[in-house]
Amino acid sequence: MKLADFQSLFQQRVLAGSGEADKPLLKKLRPSPRGAAPETLLDVYQTGYRIRLADFVAQDHPGLRAILGDEAFDSLVDDYIDQCPSRDPNARWFTTGLPDFMRENARWRDDVAAVSMALFERAMVDAFDTADETPLTVQALAGFAPDDWARLAFEFDPSLMLLELAAGTIEAYGAAISEEAPANVDKPAAGDHIEYAAVWRVDHESAYRQLEPDEYVALSEARAGHAFGDICQMTAFQQAGEIAPERLAQCLSSWFEDGMIIGVRVREDDQSSNTPSSA
Amino acid sequence: MEKPPPLGYGLGLRPIYYEEILSSRPPIDWFEIISENYMLAGGRPLAMLERIRADYPVVMHGVSMSLASTDPLNFDYLRQLKALAERIQPAWVSDHVAWTGVHGVTLHDLLPIPYTREALAHIVERIQRVQDFLKRRLVVENASTYVSFVDSEMSEHEFVREMAERADCLLLLDVNNVFVSSFNHGFDPVAFIDGVPADRVVQFHMAGHTDHETHRVDTHDQPVCDEVWALYEHARRRCGDVSAMIERDDNYPPLAELLDELQNMRDIDARLSKERALSAA
Numbered sequence: 001m002k003l004a005d006f007q008s009l010f011q012q013r014v015l016a017g018s019g020e021a022d023k024p025l026l027k028k029l030r031p032s033p034r035g036a037a038p039e040t041l042l043d044v045y046q047t048g049y050r051i052r053l054a055d056f057v058a059q060d061h062p063g064l065r066a067i068l069g070d071e072a073f074d075s076l077v078d079d080y081i082d083q084c085p086s087r088d089p090n091a092r093w094f095t096t097g098l099p100d101f102m103r104e105n106a107r108w109r110d111d112v113a114a115v116s117m118a119l120f121e122r123a124m125v126d127a128f129d130t131a132d133e134t135p136l137t138v139q140a141l142a143g144f145a146p147d148d149w150a151r152l153a154f155e156f157d158p159s160l161m162l163l164e165l166a167a168g169t170i171e172a173y174g175a176a177i178s179e180e181a182p183a184n185v186d187k188p189a190a191g192d193h194i195e196y197a198a199v200w201r202v203d204h205e206s207a208y209r210q211l212e213p214d215e216y217v218a219l220s221e222a223r224a225g226h227a228f229g230d231i232c233q234m235t236a237f238q239q240a241g242e243i244a245p246e247r248l249a250q251c252l253s254s255w256f257e258d259g260m261i262i263g264v265r266v267r268e269d270d271q272s273s274n275t276p277s278s279a
Numbered sequence: 280m281e282k283p284p285p286l287g288y289g290l291g292l293r294p295i296y297y298e299e300i301l302s303s304r305p306p307i308d309w310f311e312i313i314s315e316n317y318m319l320a321g322g323r324p325l326a327m328l329e330r331i332r333a334d335y336p337v338v339m340h341g342v343s344m345s346l347a348s349t350d351p352l353n354f355d356y357l358r359q360l361k362a363l364a365e366r367i368q369p370a371w372v373s374d375h376v377a378w379t380g381v382h383g384v385t386l387h388d389l390l391p392i393p394y395t396r397e398a399l400a401h402i403v404e405r406i407q408r409v410q411d412f413l414k415r416r417l418v419v420e421n422a423s424t425y426v427s428f429v430d431s432e433m434s435e436h437e438f439v440r441e442m443a444e445r446a447d448c449l450l451l452l453d454v455n456n457v458f459v460s461s462f463n464h465g466f467d468p469v470a471f472i473d474g475v476p477a478d479r480v481v482q483f484h485m486a487g488h489t490d491h492e493t494h495r496v497d498t499h500d501q502p503v504c505d506e507v508w509a510l511y512e513h514a515r516r517r518c519g520d521v522s523a524m525i526e527r528d529d530n531y532p533p534l535a536e537l538l539d540e541l542q543n544m545r546d547i548d549a550r551l552s553k554e555r556a557l558s559a560a
Contacts, residue, residue, distance in 0.1 A: 001430060034465070
């Protein structure tokens with residue numbers, strides 16, 4: 001048998017798991033000098049494959065396991081391993097497709113709370129190893145003249161992700177990862193209610209915070225590059241409630257404190273940037 | 280054979296030990312990283328690695344090069360690996376005599392091959408291409424295996440020897456893997472060690488495994504067992520001053536236990552040196 005044919009057969013049998021169809025491959029194995037059944041030895045690879053991939057998912061999704069329960073979680077992971085074999089040499093990326101798999105799969109797509117948790121946990125994983133940037137403190141604003149404040153625009157850490165989640169996702173995640181976690185984490189109730197979250201990285205750890213609806217809109221607009229003054233006006237059109245400049249300043253202060261902001265510039269009318277040396 | 284100078288006694292760098300290593304600076308001469316765990320855009324793993332690299336030699340050990348696969352070489356992967364090597368400046372870069380998948384799929388395991396002339400020619404050609412791309416000599420490790428094949432035309436050590444000589448690569452001798460595979464397939468582990476070209480061996484791996492009575496599995500979650508220590512002594516006698524290290528990947532003990540295993544290596548090597556000195560006198 002040519003090497004390519006052997007590898008196709010071997011891989012097929014690892015992916016499928018042990019069964020009758022192993023026979024052609026089992027015939028290719030030398031007998032064990034210790035009396036181990038060939039099925040047992042092949043199963044080291046077959047079982048090891050599933051355990052390894054399941055472990056990757058479990059590591060990245062403690063909240064999902066907590067709200068689904070072990071049995072349903074294991075069933076989901078089995079489905080995912082069966083239908084989405086890993087295609088990246090780096091195991092880091094195996095779990096990244098799980099939320100999309102759930103959204104596209106008839107068995108899982110209606111479980112809004114579970115999909116929401118999967119999305120949130122993927123963001124936590126992604127935030128952990130995005131590119132490094134240095135956050136600014138609020139002192140960065142001191143370099144700007146008061147007349148420029150309305151035109152200030154902000155650059156955010158590349159790890160920052162803004163999420164619309166099923167209400168209760170954040171609380172359930174907190175309970176799942178708590179060192180004093182109860183035996184059961186309540187699954188968020190199904191419904192149309194949503195909550196907003198920011199996920200980012202600070203001091204080498206993924207961080208998250210629930211956002212009020214007005215802060216979510218403001219942060220979304222700020223990240224899109226809109227100036228401070230523009231956001232005050234634009235939000236009124238997005239029915240997120242009026243954000244007074246004072247409220248926006250309060251949000252801005254917390255974004256600095258949270259280490260989300262990495263750049264400040266004055267947004268010119270012609271959209272060109274002007275970064276002061278102190279920023 | 281020109282080889283990089285030996286680094287002494289090292290440890291596989293794992294996140295659970297980052298803080299203790301940085302705070303206590305334990306007596307470890309060098310660290311080996313799992314390359315893929317640092318092939319990232321940024322974040323804590325790279326930050327920790329750079330802090331440790333500032334004070335210690337580092338070697339890069341990969342698990343995904345898939346040298347024996349019949350899929351095309353993955354140059355996206357190799358470019359990331361090369362970029363990491365340029366950033367970290369490792370003493371060397373290693374991977375395995377294994378494949379990890381075909382048809383674009385990766386099984387995240389070090390899979391076995393039949394030791395055939397075809398497989399030999401295939402892996403030699405790929406090692407040469409990788410070496411050309413990375414612009415460095417590759418270090419290639421013998422993997423643990425649980426099955427062997429009727430199609431094999433030579434022993435594993437004959438395969439490894441010819442591979443190393445034809446590809447002009449260096450070798451990482453995993454002493455535990457020799458033991459595990461010899462147990463599973465019934466070959467003599469001493470003959471294996473005697474059969475590989477000692478002048479190409481630049482590194483030893485030592486690790487623990489799990490005993491399932493009829494077979495043993497390379498789990499890296501146990502202390503090194505007595506049989507593997509005995510084999511280490513033989514490997515040391517045969518290969519001389521080679522960088523040696525402990526791999527631990529699960530069931531992590533306090534760092535002190537791994538330091539004790541490194542000390543055991545030092546003690547064995549000191550005893551062997553003394554014996555050599557006495558016999559030369």
